[in-house]
Amino acid sequence: MSNTNIGKQAAGGVAAGLVRDGMVVGIGTGSTVVYFIEALGRRVQTEGLKIRAIPTSEATVAHASRWGIPLVPLTPQTRPDLTIDGADEANPRLDLIKGGGGALLREKLVAAAAAEFVVIADSSKRVEHLGAFPLPLAVVPFAVPTVAAQLKDEFEVTPRLRLLADGEPYITDDGLYILDLPFGLIKRPAILDKRLKVITGVVETGIFIGLAKRLLLGHPDGRVENIYPAD
Numbered sequence: 001m002s003n004t005n006i007g008k009q010a011a012g013g014v015a016a017g018l019v020r021d022g023m024v025v026g027i028g029t030g031s032t033v034v035y036f037i038e039a040l041g042r043r044v045q046t047e048g049l050k051i052r053a054i055p056t057s058e059a060t061v062a063h064a065s066r067w068g069i070p071l072v073p074l075t076p077q078t079r080p081d082l083t084i085d086g087a088d089e090a091n092p093r094l095d096l097i098k099g100g101g102g103a104l105l106r107e108k109l110v111a112a113a114a115a116e117f118v119v120i121a122d123s124s125k126r127v128e129h130l131g132a133f134p135l136p137l138a139v140v141p142f143a144v145p146t147v148a149a150q151l152k153d154e155f156e157v158t159p160r161l162r163l164l165a166d167g168e169p170y171i172t173d174d175g176l177y178i179l180d181l182p183f184g185l186i187k188r189p190a191i192l193d194k195r196l197k198v199i200t201g202v203v204e205t206g207i208f209i210g211l212a213k214r215l216l217l218g219h220p221d222g223r224v225e226n227i228y229p230a231d
């Protein structure tokens, strides 16, 4: 197993240990979350842990179902007690960039609705400043040309339409396209998030501000560090 995967698996395992009987658990998306689902699924199968889970993507529906984890939709009455999700970058305040897997919209809904949101990641995801990872933006397909032009004018960034291996646009579970924005350095993520959100045709950004209350950072030696938001 690669060093990165050791960290992901370790963080996913610790996160599965946070789940208690009777909880509603929000389950994010991505390669780190797959390890969390495995560890949680094992607890469901061997300990008889009784939980209900809210998935953030069709991929997560498939993984969780394989482990026999009961799934429920997000409603005002059924909100997660705890949501566990990965991240592409986390700064010291635990502001995040997410959406490398295209699931940012459902992920933000499920993270924001949760009583507690805990991020799991390997140590490469911790950064001083967000922005080296291109910021994903979920955009209505019809609006992509005009949104892209506005981004170039206003933010001096050249958006890249996310494509599949066959050259066709990547389409999210909600029928949206993804524009990846290579900012390089994002100095004020909260302000950038607000400015991007008001562009007509933009549905959601991959900037998650003030949602994560804890980061479980998995290291190549299997150690998991607990990180809380810096002031």
Ligand SMILES: O=C[C@H](O)[C@H](O)[C@H](O)COP(=O)(O)O
Pocket (backbone or CB within 6 Å): 028, 029, 030, 031, 032, 033, 085, 086, 087, 088, 097, 098, 099, 100, 101, 102, 103, 104, 107
């Ligand atoms: O849309 C995908 C999610 O935001 C993922 O949580 C994020 O991209 C991190 O994924 P991974 O755990 O595969 O690095």
